[in-house]
Amino acid sequence: xxxxxxxxxxxxxxxxxxxxxxxxxxxxxxxxxxxxxxxxxxxxxxxxxxxxxxxxxxxxxxxxxxxxxxxxxxxxxxxxxxxxxxxxxxxxxxxxxxxxxxxxxxxxxxxx
Amino acid sequence: xxxxxxxxxxxxxxxxxxxxxxxxxxxxxxxxxxxxxxxxxxxxxxxxxxxxxxxxxxxxxxxxxxxxxxxxxxxxxxxxxxxxxxxxxxxxxxxxxxxxxxxxxxxxxxxxxxxxx
Numbered sequence: 001x002x003x004x005x006x007x008x009x010x011x012x013x014x015x016x017x018x019x020x021x022x023x024x025x026x027x028x029x030x031x032x033x034x035x036x037x038x039x040x041x042x043x044x045x046x047x048x049x050x051x052x053x054x055x056x057x058x059x060x061x062x063x064x065x066x067x068x069x070x071x072x073x074x075x076x077x078x079x080x081x082x083x084x085x086x087x088x089x090x091x092x093x094x095x096x097x098x099x100x101x102x103x104x105x106x107x108x109x110x111x112x
Numbered sequence: 113x114x115x116x117x118x119x120x121x122x123x124x125x126x127x128x129x130x131x132x133x134x135x136x137x138x139x140x141x142x143x144x145x146x147x148x149x150x151x152x153x154x155x156x157x158x159x160x161x162x163x164x165x166x167x168x169x170x171x172x173x174x175x176x177x178x179x180x181x182x183x184x185x186x187x188x189x190x191x192x193x194x195x196x197x198x199x200x201x202x203x204x205x206x207x208x209x210x211x212x213x214x215x216x217x218x219x220x221x222x223x224x225x226x227x228x229x
Binding site for chain 2: 009036041042043044045046049090097100102103104105
């Protein structure tokens with residue numbers, strides 16, 4: 001069975017500092033991997049996705065993620081965090097949209 | 113702008129009543145839509161896959177008679193929580209996939225917060 005682990009429930013980062021959100025997955029084949037962001041009371045917005053090819057994926061809002069098969073990881077990074085990045089971030093894995101499994105999310109807090 | 117819209121964004125109802133939540137794809141046709149439930153501090157759990165013109169496919173453990181799904185058109189799916197009870201209080205989110213130039217993306221609605229008193 002596929003699963004996603006986001007080991008950090010909360011992360012606090014100073015504005016302007018770099019960010020890395022961790023995601024580890026368990027999947028039987030080459031996965032499709034996604035990062036979504038959810039603002040309070042809102043739906044989810046896709047930040048980036050990995051299907052194949054270059055393992056370093058660029059997304060919206062300055063985010064990037066790197067697929068590391070050997071570590072079963074797909075960590076999300078941003079070099080300089082803005083206060084507007086405060087939100088909850090979900091990593092997801094699946095073979096397609098109907099089979100997506102989401103992690104429990106990481107809440108990002110940005111301090112001034 | 114939003115490409116998938118849900119209505120209402122929040123609803124409060126009495127125990128025993130039924131509540132309908134709508135999910136619309138705004139500028140594309142969606143033969144499939146997905147319904148999720150999200151508890152506080154938890155992830156999204158897929159409840160069912162809504163199929164236009166046919167019966168919905170429910171995930172294991174989801175009561176199909178409790179959560180009625182209708183996908184009557186290519187732009188609208190509805191979720192009706194029947195005889196709602198306080199334990200049905202949750203954040204319900206829908207999504208729809210849209211094909212874009214040989215790739216695809218899953219678009220999510222804004223979510224609907226249900227509170228059952």
